[in-house]
Amino acid sequence: MHSSAVNESGHSRAPGNQMALDAEQRLYELSTETVDRLLDIWRAVEEADGNFGEMFYRLLFQSSPQAAGLFPGDMNVQQQRLTETLGEAVRLAGEPRQLILLLRATGVRHLHYQVTQGHFSLMESALIDALREHLGTRFDGADEDLFRAFFNLMAVVMRHVMARAGSA
Numbered sequence: 001m002h003s004s005a006v007n008e009s010g011h012s013r014a015p016g017n018q019m020a021l022d023a024e025q026r027l028y029e030l031s032t033e034t035v036d037r038l039l040d041i042w043r044a045v046e047e048a049d050g051n052f053g054e055m056f057y058r059l060l061f062q063s064s065p066q067a068a069g070l071f072p073g074d075m076n077v078q079q080q081r082l083t084e085t086l087g088e089a090v091r092l093a094g095e096p097r098q099l100i101l102l103l104r105a106t107g108v109r110h111l112h113y114q115v116t117q118g119h120f121s122l123m124e125s126a127l128i129d130a131l132r133e134h135l136g137t138r139f140d141g142a143d144e145d146l147f148r149a150f151f152n153l154m155a156v157v158m159r160h161v162m163a164r165a166g167s168a
Contacts, residue, residue: 013117014117014159014160014162014163015156015159015160015163016160017160019156019160020156020157020160022156023152023153023156023157023160024096024100024157026153027093027096027099027100027153027154027157028096030093030094030096032094034093034146034150035093035094037143037146038090038093038146038147038150039090039091039093041090041131041135041139041143041146041147042086042087042090042091044135044138044139045083045087045131045134045135046087048134048135048138050134051079052079052083052130052134053078053079053080053081053082053083054075054079055130055133055134056079056082056126056127056130057071057075057078057079057082057126059125059126059129059130059133060122060123060126063122063125063126064122067119067122070113070114070115070119085102085106086127088102089102089103089154090150093150099154100157103154103157103158103161104157104158104161106158107157107158107159107160107161107162107165108161108162108165110158110162111161111162111165115162117159117162117163120155120158120159123151123155124148124151124152124155127147127151128144128147128148128151131143131144131147132144
């Protein structure tokens, strides 16, 4: 489920109001089984050896070296922040109102960090690749589809807030 529209210049356009409302509604409609599986996957991430945040940023910077310029601070802190925020988002999957509030706040922060709409496809690829690398055979095709769909719903909410905050 890819929710980003790409214009001729290769940059993703911000999702419109209806797309954002649809994404939020789908977050409210996540089944108990989906939430439980997301939680199981994230528990495996937390229990696995290695630094998930380091893997994510290594893969992100390999695919997009210019993205490293968005992170001038301490990367250890950034890696921890990423892992904590993703973990919190997964833990809130069963509490959609709280999850949406987190995503909106995170979207505003990303705008201030100069993240663009187009960066989200890079982040999605790095996230899936990092999950695959970090979890190995414990992360199968169905898990990938589930996490990709969840990320895309979260990204629509964040991208919409970024666009609205950026035009205000």
